[in-house]
Amino acid sequence: MDRPLVGVLALQGGFEAHSRVLRGLGAQVREVRVPGDLEGLDGLVMPGGESTVMSLGIEREGLAEPLRALAGAGTPILGTCAGLIVLDREHLGLMDLVARRNAFGRQVRSFEADLDFAGLEGGPLRAVFIRAPWIDEAGADVALLAEVDGHAVAAQQGNLLAVAFHPELDDDARVHERFLELVRGRGGA
């Protein structure tokens, strides 16, 4: 799988920035707006944006069941910010965790910080948090990978990876690289 085909949910939000990073890492990218766009994907990114808009869009387009089927088939999914929220128990229910929306506050409290991210080589990660959520609760199968002020902001559960920040807005592509390792690892298996 030299050039895996990765979908980016493009109902609303930061989908173009993700597409740019993924292309830069050698992936083919397809914007996903309707269920048919999910066919044949090797991986999927659920970007940041407004989780309410994305949830409404998923409902309008009939994407919930196809997305659950995609995840159930073992396809790796990366959720960032609103994407993390949409993956949680109270939305698509794909990850065994509960996100708290806008947990760090309104836009004037948005920030950048250096983050120690479990398993990422090469020192701290510069992470951009925009009206970001954090993870309030997580089940036993969920590995928590990073925290800010004692609140979990990154998690992995099997083929699903979710972060509360925006790796697509930084020049540091290590989170996307880690996601593409999941994608490529699956193809080789």
Next chain:
Amino acid sequence: MRDEGTFRVKAGHAEMLKGGVIMDVVTPEQAVLAAAAGAAAVMALERVPADIRRDGGVARMSDPTMVRGIQEAVSIPVMAKARIGHFAEAQVLQALEVDYVDESEVLTPADDANHIDKWAYTVPFVCGATNLGEALRRIGEGAAMIRSKGEAGTGDIAEAVRHLRRIGGEIRRLRALDDAELATAAKELAAPLDLVRGVAADGKLPVVLFCAGGIASPADASLVMQLGAEGVFVGSGIFKSSDPEMRARAIVEATTHFSDPERVARASEGLGEAMDSLETRALAEGQLLAGRGW
């Protein structure tokens, strides 16, 4: 180690609004309806532009009580407008923790020479532009998002089309120039040279570009998205129409599926009456808003 209000955090917020619809609302009830219909953010106002136009007089920042009421009613971002150059209104809006300040020509300008120094704020700013030079001057002053001005409160898309086409055309022209010519272009555009060089290299603005001013239908949203807008502001177009909820949902759907005419057609069905509209060409010079700002 934690840095708030960096340009990346400000401009990054606009990235998250992309592909979305930002709706003008004047009450918490309208804000709730807008959020339920899929608004990516709301603009909290006392009067929509069509009413500001009708009422005349000086249009100012909204009452903080009203902004707070809307902030409490919805979880999506809440924006609010400050007058051009009125940095104290902007300070108040930052103190209220609005998510974006729109330094807007829809309100009566407070300074006939200077815009707000937007670098001095933690809150991000969106500003209107009618051409590339104006957009780059605003970005040079710290704006983290640009919107076309259009002609607010008219329901006439013609001015927004003119502004988007001009911005797009001027960007395409820069792509063809060499370094010496870019310096001259920066002078002609009255825009910072480093920003002009960046636009020439990237083929786009360094911040997100939305369309505003005159959007009244799903097809209007599709039109401006195809002309290069990355999302839309809808002012009077929703709550001045006969069925705001349905029209709001339809414009959201058409903005997501802007390049699929069948989806735009479906979204356009049975929406009832659009807002009462004014043809911009028939307005007197003194009634035009887009010329405000420098």
